[in-house]
Amino acid sequence: MKLYCFGESGNAYKVALALNLTGTPWQPVFVDFFNGETRRPEFRAINPMGEVPVLDTGTRILTQSGVILTEIAAMTGKLGGATPEDRAEILRWLFWDNHKLSTQIGTCRFLANFVPADKRPEGVIPFLQARLKASYTVLDDHLSTRDWIVGDGPTIADLSCCGYLYYPEPYGFSRADWPHIDRWLSRISALPQWQAPYDLMPGNPSDRA
Numbered sequence: 211m212k213l214y215c216f217g218e219s220g221n222a223y224k225v226a227l228a229l230n231l232t233g234t235p236w237q238p239v240f241v242d243f244f245n246g247e248t249r250r251p252e253f254r255a256i257n258p259m260g261e262v263p264v265l266d267t268g269t270r271i272l273t274q275s276g277v278i279l280t281e282i283a284a285m286t287g288k289l290g291g292a293t294p295e296d297r298a299e300i301l302r303w304l305f306w307d308n309h310k311l312s313t314q315i316g317t318c319r320f321l322a323n324f325v326p327a328d329k330r331p332e333g334v335i336p337f338l339q340a341r342l343k344a345s346y347t348v349l350d351d352h353l354s355t356r357d358w359i360v361g362d363g364p365t366i367a368d369l370s371c372c373g374y375l376y377y378p379e380p381y382g383f384s385r386a387d388w389p390h391i392d393r394w395l396s397r398i399s400a401l402p403q404w405q406a407p408y409d410l411m412p413g414n415p416s417d418r419a
Contacts, residue, residue, distance in 0.1 A: 211236040214264035216243050216255065217413035218324070220316055220374035221275040222263040225367050226410045228279055230403040232286040239266075240412040241286075244324075268407050275373075276304045279366040292352045299360045303367040310345045315374040319381040323415070339382040346388050353390035357397060364401060370399055376406055379415070 213229065215222035215238050229236045241247050241262050248260045257264045257273045265272040265281075272278045280301075281288030291297040318338040321330050349371060352359065359367040375383065375395055385392040399403060408414045 211268065212239050212266040212407070213237070213411075214239045214241050214253075214266070215262050215411045216241050217408045217411045217414075218377075218415065219243070219262050219405070220312060220319075220377065221261075222411060223376075223407045224275045224369050224373035225263045225265060225278045225282070227404065228282045228289060229365060230405065230410065231364070231369070232402055233403070234282065234286060234290045236389065238411050243413075244418060250418055276308055276370065279304065279370060286344060287399075289364060289369070291365055293362055296361050296365070299399075300365050300367045303359050306348075306372050307367075307370045311342070311349070311371060312374055314342050314345065315383070316380065318342065319374065320379045323379040335382075342382065345385065346391065348391045350388045355392045357394070359394075364398065367390050368394070368398060 211229065211234060213222065213226060213236050215226060221279065226236075226238070228234075232321075241253065243262070248254055248257075254260055256266075256271060259273060260275065263275055263278060264317070265278045267285075272281055281289070291300050318335055321335050321338075358364055359371060363407075372395060375391070376399070385395060399406075
């Protein structure tokens with residue numbers, strides 16, 4: 211399988227992790243996002259939405275990280291939950307993550323680290339950080355009584371929600387402030403075949419330094 215991705219993308223990282231942790235053979239296809247590749251006709255022919263990740267399975271083109279994660283779980287029989295109730299709960303957390311966590315982290319991190327200071331819209335970063343504090347509280351409270359988001363082992367719900375939390379760039383999140391999230395992230399990173407974002411996918415801010 212081919213994963214169209216770049217190292218800075220937390221949504222692509224979720225999918226790359228799922229491929230690695232399920233033992234699915236894959237290769238990265240670097241997408242030069244910061245030089246406008248996702249806006250070019252060649253990329254839009256692959257994904258009209260102009261986003262990564264894109265997974266080419268050899269027979270299908272899949273886009274949107276939540277969809278790709280559910281398809282990887284279905285194809286491999288791993289990380290997808292043991293019961294129908296688990297699978298519904300996984301979807302609940304995937305939808306929550308896409309609405310309340312990853313999208314807001316992605317925007318906040320991008321503005322704080324990849325947009326020149328004089329181009330940042332005033333007040334947006336603090337606004338997002340305040341909203342994210344509420345989301346971190348939901349996740350930390352949920353993990354206070356359990357090791358994994360759903361069930362007794364890792365699932366794609368964990369991979370979806372953790373995707374942006376391993377990145378080193380500052381955007382207002384500190385693991386030390388959220389002890390249950392911190393322990394959960396350590397459990398995920400202890401899984402066989404786990405790798406950090408910039409080790410798993412091509413593309414790094416240092417490439418543009």
